[in-house]
Amino acid sequence: PPRIIAVANQKGGVGKTTTAVNLATGLSCVGKRVLIVDLDPQGNASTGLGLPRAARGGGSYALLLGSESLGDVVCETGIEDLSIVPSTTDLAGAEIELIDLEERTQRLARALAPARRIYDYVFIDCPPSLGLLTVNALIAADSVMVPLQCEFYALEGLSMLLGTIERLRQTHNPQLEIQGIVLTMYDGRNKLSGQVAADVRGHLGDKVYNTMIPRNVRVSEAPSHGTPAMFYDHRCAGSLAYMELAGEMLRREAGR
């Protein structure tokens, strides 16, 4: 059955965009039809998939404000079975504009309803905050994927995020669950990485994927070529880890 997954964490720079882009690409490579919704005003996922600013149309802003329907705003990425609703600079003003609208927290959920008939997976790349954009994503989603950088500050924000997810589950979206926690930018040479990973596994058990994404410079080079790491360098450690993560995610889904 189709699944809408919010990729969220209010801590900045933890690998939300990188995970959304590369995991979505990995799943499309094994024949799943995948849509990415770029809900970050920075538009990194759109850039990371090579969409020039001038060719993004109304994007996720028009979808949220209801001026266009899903079919009008979906763009192709040039990668088979992978499409995107890009982000435009208008999105920076969306949170203030949404405040006065009816059902301001359910707009994305309504707008994405048709996606379930077309795609196997929808990934929503969230901005680094718990404002109205991320709240819309959490209410539209079936589950949340939480990229967690193996750093101390990133650990600190986890309880705030899990608290917000729990609150929205009770007030707006009873089916919302944790898809999984992905440890990112893991560096085996430094003991802090290992301590954070052990700490998170100790608290959250098998909600944490076995697959860890290593810090790997090829991953951070790929966006400047407008292509996912998997296409930029499919043999690098980062690409292999994201393929492995796609496999682990599918295996867990099959075992549900």
Next chain:
Amino acid sequence: PPRIIAVANQKGGVGKTTTAVNLATGLSCVGKRVLIVDLDPQGNASTGLGLPRAARGGGSYALLLGSESLGDVVCETGIEDLSIVPSTTDLAGAEIELIDLEERTQRLARALAPARRIYDYVFIDCPPSLGLLTVNALIAADSVMVPLQCEFYALEGLSMLLGTIERLRQTHNPQLEIQGIVLTMYDGRNKLSGQVAADVRGHLGDKVYNTMIPRNVRVSEAPSHGTPAMFYDHRCAGSLAYMELAGEMLRREAGR
């Protein structure tokens, strides 16, 4: 003369908190009286300076909403000449609460006015967004310090940030200028870092500090001990770079 500096960049994880904490510490070590205002609901600067959650008082939330004055919310850090207005979890709801208030964009500017009589420098650590909290900081500030991670995605967001600063200079704060751009997490071994650094210097010239902050694991270990890198390991490359940055900043100020 006293100077209020907003440490801002809507791109997440670029080193805003690390720069605010370590630069403020460096300046206090050379006899400047420094205040940090933690305006990020995550509260990383408060944690990085060892303030337990239970001992934070009303914090920056009370200051913004006007329920307490500056003197009531300032806390000591245990470091001579360095004080902090901590962040509390209430701050997560502040943006929505501010929307309906009078002068919602000038509240921090008014609240920090008394700071000019007490401190030589005030650093405001901003969250990773351009919402009402960061707008309040940019209107309260004399200048903006922009930490910029030497990565492709971080470069993409710079023009959006500079555009917002320019707009606020015209509408709300005519004196607002760029204090400087700090290149962070520079890794000489990878060519992407060098390309980004050269690109930024090419566009922005001497607005970019000569001092670059190297990627250094001791810097990311320090917050788990509740202390700045300078006190955790004053000989590490990261601490030395922040001392150098403090020196460069003071030298530039003297030359103005």
